[in-house]
Amino acid sequence: MTSVLLPEGELRVARCDTLDKLIAVGDGDAALLYLYILRHGSEDGRTAARALHLSDERYERAAFTLNNLSAPAAETKNTEKSENAAPQYTAAELRRARNEDGEFSAVCDAAENAFGRALTEGMLRSLLTAYDHLGLDGGAIIELLSYLKNEKGEVRLSDIKRETYQWADMGIVNAQDAQQYLARRVNEKPFIEALYRALGADPAQPAPKEQRVCRFALAHGFPAESVELAVRRTEAHQGHRSLDYTLGILRQWEKSGVHTISEITALEPESRTAAVAVGQTEAQPTDSGTLADWEQAWLAQKEEIRRRMKEAEANGL
Structure with a gap:
């Protein structure tokens, strides 16, 4: 088979255990996303998907694979292994x-x-x-x-x-990358602290799973009040707090293209009551006649998408 020679250039460091896992799962999109993050850092998901020519679905699948490869429970173990190595x-x-x-x-x-x-x-x-x-x-x-x-x-x-x-x-x-990364961290600090408070976490000492949810919310543009709404919905559905379930809700909202409370409650009128508890001054009626024009149009669009998906499933597509 043809040999491959890589040109020399600026150095980036990848962890061998992560590369081994990527090779083992054989997910090309996840591997491509990992290379993008190595080169550019953890940027906004939409920017990465656009640069890599990935659809929203392919990007989410790749991100899900990467998150599982570096799940919080495994992060400590992998770090210890690297330190021992x-x-x-x-x-x-x-x-x-x-x-x-x-x-x-x-x-x-x-x-x-x-x-x-x-x-x-x-x-x-x-x-x-x-x-x-x-x-x-x-x-x-x-x-x-x-x-x-x-x-x-x-x-x-x-x-x-x-x-x-x-x-x-x-x-x-290098120093330039460090300065850019730290500048982003300083600018994001108020938002990160608000996100941790919405999760009921200590901003000074967040747990690994809390950090994972916070990273996802920050990367995908979820404000703190939306995260708190996801936490309340988790408690209502599960009877207790579950960060995995909360992250699943955020992933579903991201997939649907909704991030703010007004967008979420337009898509899910049943969430309006819960939204009152996170800062909404008054619960809004849920019948379509009380919705703003943009909300009605937006809901109609989502309903049309759902209808087409059901038709496709019924036809075995």
Whole structure:
């Protein structure tokens, strides 16, 4: 068979365990989406789908596959596996890296300023793992240290470990990419905190599943009140909170093209009562005569789509 030679260019780092899983499932769209995220970061889903020429259905299927490959329960396990696979640097190697590599030495100096004390061997090992094993350059690591110090008031080794592995997953390996990514995080912070509150989560210490729902809501443009409506609907249908069920509701709304409460309640009049509990001042009647013109037209369009889908199913298409 013909050999393939890849041209040289800008470096992006991919985790082998994720690549192995993608190869195993054989999902080409998921693999393509993963490459897009490595190159551009986790951007808006519609932008990614448009760039990759994927229909909404194909994009959602690819995103679902990727989310399952990196499900919260597996993320911790995979991170631990990656940490165990990292080189076990000796004390001599750590000293040599700090004394002989000017770029890494600058990282160590910045880390000491951030920690407010001399680096321990464990701190040095984590920094060298990010620099040498994960491929983050000195500028990216310094940007991370500065962000953690400004954002949390202190720098913890656990935060460095978690963030550097995540950055490597996303292909954020140089200072410019780090600055762009951190700028987005700063701008998104108020929205993220509101989303966590809607989920009933602690914005300072969200659980992995809460982070997953928040990422989906943020990426697809769901405001906090819509997320809270999904939580209330989950409780009404399940009798308890279920983040998996809530995420399923959001996925269904995304598939239907609705995001705000007004759009959701136009599609699902039965949701109007629940919407009152999340900030609506008055429950609106559900008969079509009370709906705005755009709502009636929009509902008619959705009903027509449903009718065509039922006809297709009846005809075995």
